[in-house]
Amino acid sequence: MRFLLDAEQRAFADSLDAMLTAADTPSVVRDWSRGDHDGGRALWSRIAKAGVFALAVPEAYEGMGPHPVELAVGFVELGRHAVPGPLVETVAAAALLAELADPLPAGRLLPSLASGEASATLALDGAYALDGDAATTRLALAADGLRLAPGHGPVRASLDPARRLTPLTPGGELLATAPPVAHALVWARLATAAQALGVGLALLDRTVAYVGQRTQFGVPVGSFQAVKHRLADAKIALEFARPLLFGAALTMAPADVAAAKVTACEAAYATARTALQLHGAIGYTAEYDLSLWLAKARALRTAWGTPAQCRAEVLSGGARRW
Amino acid sequence: MDLTLSPADEAFRAEARTWLAAHVPRTPLPSLETGEGFAAHRAWEAELAADRWSVVSWPEVYGGRGADIVRWLVFEEEYYAAGAPGRVGQNGINLLAPTLFDHGTERQRARILPSMATGEVVWAQAWSEPEAGSDLASLTSRAVRTDGGWLLSGQKAWSSRAAFADRAFGLFRSEPGTPRPHQGLTYLMFDLRAPGVTVRPVGRLDGRPAFAEVFLDEVFVPDEDVIGEPGGGWRVAMSTAGNERGLTLRSPGRFLAAADRLVDLWRGRADPSDTALRDRVADAVIGARAYQLFTYAGASRFLDGGTTGPEASLNKVFWSEYDIALHETALDLLGPDGESADTDWSEGYVFSLAGPIYAGTNEIQRDIIAERLLGLPKGRR
Structure with missing residues (x-):
């Protein structure tokens, strides 16, 4: 038993963090929100080169996976830097394609997802797919099975401007009649949980820095107990979400992943509320970069399973769970 | 990163589970916060200790099994899964014992730990005072030097299970007038039935005497019951607080x-x-x-x-x-x-x-x- 990230896993996180810090993600996010995907695609390619997507793709399809723990490590960093794009969806699509009874679609589509030449989005409930205007592979679960959607409809705005919601065009090639949707959902929830944890950690860091330098009544506002205690609660929530995330990545049991998903997303969202309140009016502006993380924390909360759905999943198993 | 226990740890788990299945009382003991329940829980401590299950993480010489932290966690999982009773000895085992391991002398450990492990001596904590709660360092109970030891006077409050316990440990001001309040404090152990000690049980919310006030009037404590250096009690106590939290x-x-x-x-x-x-x-x-x-x-x-x-x-x-x-x-x-x-x-x-x-x-x-x-x-x- 050693329930800690090892040196290699920590180094992977550090190298991604350094790369993303240098990439000026806020300006990439703002371009992406306007439908200008150039900067985002370049960043996507670097993230793929670092191996993030390959972690979800089996070696048989030119990936390195499946490695859910390392994937979670990577997605925490993607969340921390508010990286835009169908990140979770690409992972979920890879997990889905890798497990189809017929290996042909996987052989055709997975190598380019692993390398970053392609990106994927996925609609499992028939409504909207994330960033269907940017993704090169659009998968839709139709009544008769999994289809490769031929296109997408008009973009609908999200509460997170960097998340562009698109209906997928009906029809297209039928890839499988009984795709393992539950398996894809587990991967989607794990990646979302990790991304949300990263979003929450970034919100906490930025807010701690802000209240340390913002002065009112002649002292930093971070010296006030009312401010400190809100940040302490955010820290507690995030630090208890973290072990659930990595515990879930080790087991990949649906109940464990659902527990991690609801906990990480609620921790990130609570941290977002605290971050907004403690920044005051400046935090309530779109031009201030904090908004990029605030918006994402709200959106991830209901993506790939609402809090209630995740809690129901936790209780759906047998007698003793852990 | 892994959550897999070693075969030896799993064997330890199985051994604990088997013992607990054979020994845990079928019907729950009376509440720990009553005289009757306290006695029943003390007897349970002795039963645990007889097969060296009361303090698994301690060295064998004091009645433990030298279990590392993982085995301690495993034991606790099995203990509570088996529905075993609450631990009447927990204040001593969890708070005083770690302090003795870190700051006590070999003689103190040999004298105090074995009877703690069996429940023969149950310990209460005596930290808070009426005017010193969160601001613990402002405490005013005194330890005054005397021949071969110290005389303790003052009042301690909210002392868990002091109504029924045998001995207590806490901080006393041995050097009045130090520049900072956490200086000049000494960590001492004392007998709750010693001359000069008055224990007044206090009912908690449901009326049960879960804690007590302890009044001390020139209570003699020998030098051998000081832990660490006189005047250096704050540092010793904070290591206990670290364990407690x-x-x-x-x-x-x-x-x-x-x-x-x-x-x-x-x-x-x-x-x-x-x-x-x-x-x-x-x-x-x-x-x-x-x-x-x-x-x-x-x-x-x-x-x-x-x-x-x-x-x-x-x-x-x-x-x-x-x-x-x-x-x-x-x-x-x-x-x-x-x-x-x-x-x-x-x-x-x-x-x-x-x-x-x-x-x-x-x-x-x-x-x-x-x-x-x-x-x-x-x-x-």
């Missing part, structure tokens, strides 16, 4: 077992359409798992040579608030029966309400998190 006071096994019992209650009683209650039950299950995994991560750091620092404050706020939420959910699930004062759930509920207050209030813990983990500037409380 950290890995040792509330083991995850306790909450995993409670969450399991809650799920059983929910499956047996709940209206399936009441999703609000279902969500709270799920949160109890999730919280127990989060606490278990958080603790395993902390244990892993211990195994790699780390220690408990201000991170322990995260742990203390989490479990104390979790414990209340879990018991509130159980009482709500019980419906009108939730009002009964004689159930395990009601006993646990009343006990849980004290959690955010003792062992350093949660407000103090949040200050520690903010200042020492997040690096926020100190300010007036």
